[in-house]
Amino acid sequence: MKKIVLTGGGTAGHVTPNIALMPSLVEAGYEIEYIGSYNGIEKQLIEAENVKYHGISSGKLRRYLSTKNISDIFRVLKGIVQANRQLRKIKPDIVFSKGGFVSVPVVLAAGHRHIPVIIHESDMTPGLANRIAMKKATAICCNFPETVKYLPAGKAHLTGSPIRQELLKGSKEAGRKLCGFNEDKPIVLVVGGSTGAKHVNEAIYDILPELLEKYQVCHLCGKGKKESKYETLPGYRQFEYISEEMKDLFAMADIVVSRAGANAICELLALKKPNLLIPLSAKASRGDQILNAKSFKEHGYSLVLDEDDLIKEDKIQGALLLEQINKLYENRDEFIKTMGESKQADSISTIIELIKKYSK
Known part of the structure; x- marks a missing residue:
């Protein structure tokens, strides 16, 4: 062998x-x-x-x-x-x-x-x-x-990029059961990566009341970044990190808010999930996520919100994030169609x- x-x-x-x-x-x-x-x-x-x-x-x-x-x-x-x-x-x-x-x-x-x-x-x-x-x-x-x-x-x-094949075999019902969600409202999945995304988390918390009027929100906030004060909000569920059940969370999600790491966006493409990418700022990285997001936007696979636009003068632009999430949901069918035409x-x-x- x-x-x-x-x-x-x-x-x-x-x-x-x-x-x-x-x-x-x-x-x-x-x-x-x-x-x-x-x-x-x-x-x-x-x-x-x-x-x-x-x-x-x-x-x-x-x-x-x-x-x-x-x-x-x-x-x-x-x-x-x-x-x-x-x-x-x-x-x-x-x-x-x-x-x-x-x-x-x-x-x-x-x-x-x-x-x-x-x-x-x-x-x-x-x-x-x-x-x-x-x-x-x-x-x-x-x-x-x-x-x-x-x-x-x-x-x-x-x-x-190699995609975990089990991600393609998720169950919407299992995902909703895990989160305690129902079928009455669409579901937004927020993925900040295994270590979380501080600014994305803060922006989601900033608009959470408005989000929950229209959506249910599953939030992967990163290790050590859970906020206990939001735990009891109806329609909101947060996890530090999910591994085995990730396929079910993807299956139940109507739209996804994500960083723009290459593996993450390749998974979104394979799953044909309409997505809003918030790439890590060039101030905190070498700018690779910005390039990844730009490529996906040009192909019509993603909406993109720059982190520098999300956080201006240390102030969260929550209204801008909410606007982009609504825009993504309203145009979700168009994104699904375009991703379905890709040659993965x-x-x-x-x-x-x-x-x-x-x-x-």
Whole structure:
């Protein structure tokens, strides 16, 4: 039996595509092990899949000056030594990396041991972790045609993002039961990502009374970000994070308000869910979500509200958010039709074939 090591972490978006690949990897005859950080979200998600997990040291390499950059360099170096030790024991035929800073030591160690590496870049332009790691990559998968020009010649493969197939099998009834919702009002699903979205959360709270007049609201607010004072509002339900029941929440939702992480928007496209994207501001990121959202808006898949327009002079523009949510709901059929006409790539099969091709 061939062996594969998967890596990636820091956020759920760096883990769920790996999870989406697992059933097909098992079917293709691969034994799977995972290398991630000691206590990142990837540890919880992967161990829930009953996959053997190995924790290593990792550090965040920042694009700005910080004293933490010095200590984190030593954490990365320690992680490379640990990853090298794990790879020597596991003896994988190939490594597949979904990115995030924990993947850098693993990819560099795999390159040192001459183990083939496939990297997946979700965003329009490669992030810092993947820019470091791609030098050791055998092949690089990407989501957007625009991304190919940013990748080394001969390594780029346009595959799309692996989507968890169970997301397509959700139950509206199960979702409503979980949230205590009925069929009287449409449902808005607010997804801030696994770590939550502070400004999106604040904006939703700001307009919650008006929203609940017309909609029921299911709010995924992020770990440690639940607000107990809203718990008893009729028609409102909040969760820190949802994994297994996510398919049911998507199934019940009439429209979705979301960040614009690449994996999240690819899931929305596959599910044909009308969506309002609020990309993370360039002030707090490298601007990748802004580019992702722009692409989806141009294709007619999404409405987009810039975070800088949502928060002006530290004041929440709740009325603007409410206006966009109403606009999305009123035009939902048009968005569903446009998304239904998209040619979503069979990303899982394409990636599995690449893994087979480049395995030792």
